Amino acid sequence: MLKEFREFALRGNMVDLAIGIIIGAAFSGLVQSIVNDIIMPIIGRITGGIDFTNKYIQLAGDPQPTLDAARKAGATIAYGNFLTLVINFIIIAWILFMIVKGMNTMKRQQKADPAPAATPEDVALLREIRDLLATRK
Structure with missing residues (x-):
């Protein structure tokens, strides 16, 4: 049973998922800092x-000076926190969109500029023979 658990825990997908979660948590802190601090x-x-x-x-109830007092006084629609979260979501979604767009652009550039494939040995040999025959005429 311990061997099966070890195989399960160390399976490639599981390790990749764990790394993704850890990087995602760190990235979440970075994005939250960009939103809140900048x-x-x-x-x-x-x-x-x-x-x-x-x-x-x-x-x-009677009008209250603060949100907490208004909540204690009775039914209250706290739309401000919702608006703040919507604004944060839009900003975070925009930042992630720009990051993914930049990554996709870099990937396309890598695919567009592949190194020229090496000429197969038989083709190179045939070209050499062709060139030799062309110089003899």
């Missing part, structure tokens, strides 16, 4: 510093 401050500057996370519509 892009969102720019968007905040453009929108005049509006913080969408605390935007809400109170459906019941």
Whole structure:
């Protein structure tokens, strides 16, 4: 049973999947940093510093100054957090699209510039004979 588990755990696909998950977690941190530390401050500057996370519509009770107080007071639609997550999703999707597009461009360039194939030995020998015969005339 231990041998079977070892074969299962060390199977090529399983190791590739584990590596993909680890790299994905690291990449997720990188993308989150790009969004939170670079892009969102720019968007905040453009929108005049509006913080969408605390935007809400109170459906019941008296109007409250904060989202937490409004939630305690009654039914509340907290649309601001949803808007923030939608903006983050769009930004992250755009960044991933640009990365994948760049990778695909590099792959196409590699395929477009293949090294010339070596001439087979018999073809090279026949060309040499042809050239020798052409010089004798």
